[in-house]
Amino acid sequence: MNTPDEALVRLTDVYKTYLMGEVEVPVLRGVSMEIRKAEFLTIWGESGSGKSTLMNLVGGIDRADSGEIVFQGEDITNFSESELTHYRRSQVGFVFQFYNLVPSLTALENVWAAAEIAEDPMDPEEALKLVGLADRKEHFPSQLSGGQQQRIAIARALVKRPALLLCDEPTGALDHDTSIVVLDLLQNLNSETETTLVVITHNPEIAPLADRTVSIVDGLIQGVNENEHLQISEDPG
């Protein structure tokens, strides 16, 4: 687990407020932090703390109200729609809590859907091998278990060879044993491919698995911990 100090993403004073009906709900209230190259970072917070919003902003699938989010020297908050699309296409991989696979596409086709638009993708079959599901490539999502679906989703994120892999509660919908498999996979990928890995979680037991943990409370960074390296299979939480 190499932890170079160079920042891949640097957030400065980021604000985001949602309009819920007629009520303004401030979700991020001046967040500043960094995501370092090739690190495994967990962002920990209670439900509603703003952690998912933070991930959405870093991943370019939502826009900040103010502040800077600099990815490799470029402030993505100034990006146009098409620049943002290009950013997501080439730099970011997402893994969502509910997998978000396209139900009418097979496992392999779901991976292809990402590979097709990437500049230098992996072979999708190779990506499926990485997540250990090469034999399920012709299955539709409805024919796969939750853990399998999530591994397909990981393959889909990986196939683009993203610089940044963002996972929002990747084990949130999975049982204990399956969660171990998925987290193990993510950790191995991080160490083997040097992909920067950010995992959002509300589970305090997952947080220590990472190189660092950022805690977020009520839209503010509460603390950053450098963790002792733990092996997932030893104590999955």
Next chain:
Amino acid sequence: MKTLNRKLRRDLQQSWKMLLAVTAVIAVGIGSFIGMLATAGNLQVARSQYYSTCRMADFWIDLKKAPADEVHRLGQLPGISEIRDRLQFKVIVDLETAEKPVSAIVLSLPAVPGTTINGIVIKTGSYFSQDRSNEVIVSEKFANAHDLELGDRIHAIMNEQRKEMIICGTATSAEFVYLTSPGSLVDDPENYGLFYVKRQYLEETFGFEGACNSVTGLFTPEFRGQKNPPILQAYADRLEPFGVFASMPRADQFSHMVLDAEMTQNRTMAFIFPSFFLVVASLIMNVLMSRLAEQQRTIMGTLKALGYSNRDLVVHFLKFGLAAGVSGGVMGAIIGFWMSGALTEMYLDFFSFPRLVNSFYPGLSFLGLLLSVGACSFGTIQGVRRVIRLQPAEAMRPAPPAKGGSILLERWPRFWESLDIQWQMVLRGIIRRKRRTFVAIFSAAMGASIVLLTFGFVNSMDAMIQIQFDKILRSDYHLALSKELGSEVVDEIRRLPGVTAVEAVFAVPCTYEAGHRKKKGGILGILPDSKLTLPTGTDGQRIAVPDTGLLMAEGLMDQLNLQPGDPVRLVPIKGDRRPVTTHVAQGFPSMLGLDVYANYSWLNYLMGESGAVSEVRVSALQNRKQRKIFMRALKEMPNLEAVSDIREQKQVLVDHMDRAMRGTAVVMILFAAVIFFGAILNATLIAIAERQREIATFSAMGYFDRETARLFFRENMLTNVIGSVVGLPLGAATLNGIVTQFQTDAYSIPAVISSSSYLYTIALAVFFVMSAQLAVIHNMRKIDRVEAMNLKE
């Protein structure tokens, strides 16, 4: 994007029923667009071929009598390239097979075949031989109607002499693609014939040696196609000393004009009628796609997170539109080809063409395809826009719950509480899903307006026939005289067996002049206490003829820019043609052409006549024997020019309308049904898909399917009945518009819709909803209850 195309294909397979419903609506719209334009195209092609085969004239000048060589000499004008002089007369034909005397036109042709202007196309037999002078070529339809064969002898009263002619052939001519007998509105080949005979034979019979009374010709190319070329007026002016009755360019020639009007009507309708369908299809597509996009909003958000751009996703959804549009366009082209085939076939009943075939027009089909794809794409883009514009993070969050607040009706507790829970659900649903409700109401309005338009068109035709034949014309026969006679002819006819009433009519064909405006027409002088001719407006109201001045059709007053009381100059077309000035006493909404009535004695006085009779109108109550004697007497009357059997004319018209309208009406109602079914099925299939859980829950609570289905039924019934009611004024307005569009100088149709038509329209809408309900129940039964209950939120 290949992978997304696979998703598209599978999504299409899942929603094929809904897409089929849209496709059907589109196909009918595009089909009628192509069908009507192709029909106009078929007529156009047939006409040009026919015109060039027969060398159709560019102009006609009818005159009293002119030396043929003078006609040619005076026609040496720049702009006129060729002239043909000929003879034409109206005659009465005595056919042994026909009880009554038949009217006909006899026209001269050169003794040897050549490339003559207004030539003929021989259908059976041959052109004149050199053996006999009295050979005749008979119009094909007339020969068929009377079973005339080659070598048959026919007799005609020509120049007060009974002449015998021998049939050597049958033919058609471009000049008479559409031919109606005097007073009739439709082609009636049995009662009106065309006879072509050798020029010399006619010259000798009518004393026209070296002379002519009809001039036709061709313009040089630069004048051809001009609506009213000045060169024609110049030529007519030169011929004026020989008594010009009328001069007209091709645009005013009756057969040409009717064909033109028919093509214009088809082309106009091709743009009005299909637009109903395209708008509905576009709206249905909008609902369908907005639902699909909403259903797939998480997927859309995810794909955007993966790096797909808005454009990629719009393109993806547009392919749905493209699929519906292309299949609609292709089906439309097929329907269009079938429809133009059927319409073209129908026109063969009205028009005589040697060759009128249904052709396939690739360009038109392509245009239809573009329109189809355009309408679907527009609906698609409008439908998916909102979801695609969402930020991916937003799209991946579940849609905010639909607004749930109380609806306005609930503030009226006495009403609201009187409803059962299902009605409350229905009303809430209708009011909350405004866009869908709008589309449902709009589609039903379009469907109902087409139904009402169809019924209304039939009503209007019936009204026209009824006013013309039951209110205005109370007589049984009109006997037109070849020249004006004294009142003794009336007495003579009165004495014939079975005759119950006889009235003299004095008709004055003339040109009206008001300021710089001119119009040809005719004044009908009728007795003030006439029982057989009762001027009646389009509203069915009788109008009394003023003692002095003219009772003029409002349409003609508009054309001449006249108000009641205004002076108008009349230049009679026959007689000494001395112009007189009189005034318009009153206007009235006339139905048939540009009618003008006047008091019989006053009109006689105005024209310097007294008791002149140009037509006799007869009412008769005859048994077979009396009728036979009556007709025999008419056949022997020397000055009779034409006999119109009014009751038979009515029957011919009714039969014609029946033939033309029955098929069209059935097709129109079927097309309207497509709109109703398309819209209802689509709306309900979407609702069923969205509310599977609700349906499964009701089922778990112990509801029967039919009870749950009642929810959808009530919703559909309510929106469709409201929509149909909205569609009624729309249909009435469209009928008015179309009737105005169809108005010509020859006739105008009153826009009449009977109250039963309104009722039938609503009843039909109710019937469509009830039929569609069967499909609704069928689709509801297919829901997997357990799966639906376990659906993830």
